[in-house]
Amino acid sequence: MDLSDERSPVAARLEADSIWLEYGQHRVLQNIYVRVDAGQVVGLLGRNGYGKSSLLEIIYGTRPAQNRSVRINGRYVDKLYQRPNTIAFLPQKSFIPGTLLVKDVFALYGSAVAQATAFFPELTSTFPQRFDRLSGGQQRLVETVLILTSPAHFALLDEPFSNVMPLHVETLKGLINTVKQQKGILLTDHYYRDVLDISDTVYVLTSGGRTVRLTEPEQQLKDVGYLR
Numbered sequence: 045m046d047l048s049d050e051r052s053p054v055a056a057r058l059e060a061d062s063i064w065l066e067y068g069q070h071r072v073l074q075n076i077y078v079r080v081d082a083g084q085v086v087g088l089l090g091r092n093g094y095g096k097s098s099l100l101e102i103i104y105g106t107r108p109a110q111n112r113s114v115r116i117n118g119r120y121v122d123k124l125y126q127r128p129n130t131i132a133f134l135p136q137k138s139f140i141p142g143t144l145l146v147k148d149v150f151a152l153y154g155s156a157v158a159q160a161t162a163f164f165p166e167l168t169s170t171f172p173q174r175f176d177r178l179s180g181g182q183q184r185l186v187e188t189v190l191i192l193t194s195p196a197h198f199a200l201l202d203e204p205f206s207n208v209m210p211l212h213v214e215t216l217k218g219l220i221n222t223v224k225q226q227k228g229i230l231l232t233d234h235y236y237r238d239v240l241d242i243s244d245t246v247y248v249l250t251s252g253g254r255t256v257r258l259t260e261p262e263q264q265l266k267d268v269g270y271l272r
């Protein structure tokens with residue numbers, strides 16, 4: 045595929061279609077459709093174990109599913125993870141080898157150091173350090189900022205706010221609002237108010253493994269048992 049096509053800010057579109065995931069008798073996802081356009085933040089909410097991480101991994105291509113169709117600009121892509129210029133993924137669990145220096149990780153991803161430190165000046169002092177010498181919250185912040193400032197056209201973020209202090213969550217939201225001018229973002233997090241705050245569209249996963257688009261978030265989130 046011609047990556048320059050995918051890089052068009054007007055045409056860039058990520059679609060996950062007909063996603064079906066079952067483990068034995070346990071149906072997790074059923075005929076899911078999610079679309080993310082460049083310039084958009086799409087939020088995904090749902091109860092624990094309802095398949096949010098699975099859906100992101102299926103889109104990225106690292107989790108097999110009974111059925112899946114993932115398309116970029118309408119063209120089917122099998123292994124999206126092989127296209128780092130197209131997509132970057134923040135998994136739920138830490139993914140950076142601990143022995144690497146933070147500055148080397150940024151170089152590896154081609155991430156924009158100036159943009160990262162403009163939002164988080166305190167990251168500057170972490171660059172000469174080994175990743176595993178950072179605190180848990182610092183590690184999560186580095187990982188999230190790394191993915192957001194990468195040149196990829198789409199970002200999948202699985203719990204970007206977890207472990208991050210509220211002050212930094214607010215700054216992360218500012219960074220997301222800035223980088224979305226150049227990319228499409230699909231994110232899930234249990235900090236649902238922050239997700240609602242920054243998302244252009246929000247879906248919630250239901251017990252049947254389907255997505256429902258939120259139009260009256262508070263009420264619908266109660267209806268699906270996400271809120272009391």
Ligand SMILES: Nc1ncnc2c1ncn2[C@@H]1O[C@H](COP(=O)(O)OP(=O)(O)OP(=O)(O)O)[C@@H](O)[C@H]1O
Nearest residue numbers: 067070072090091092093094095096097098099136
């Ligand atoms: N290898 C596996 N075998 C069987 N079931 C699995 C496997 N991997 C995941 N599951 C099940 O798939 C379901 C979806 O898990 P997933 O981690 O995607 O949920 P989630 O919505 O991200 O949850 P959380 O909000 O707790 O992070 C869970 O019920 C989980 O137990």
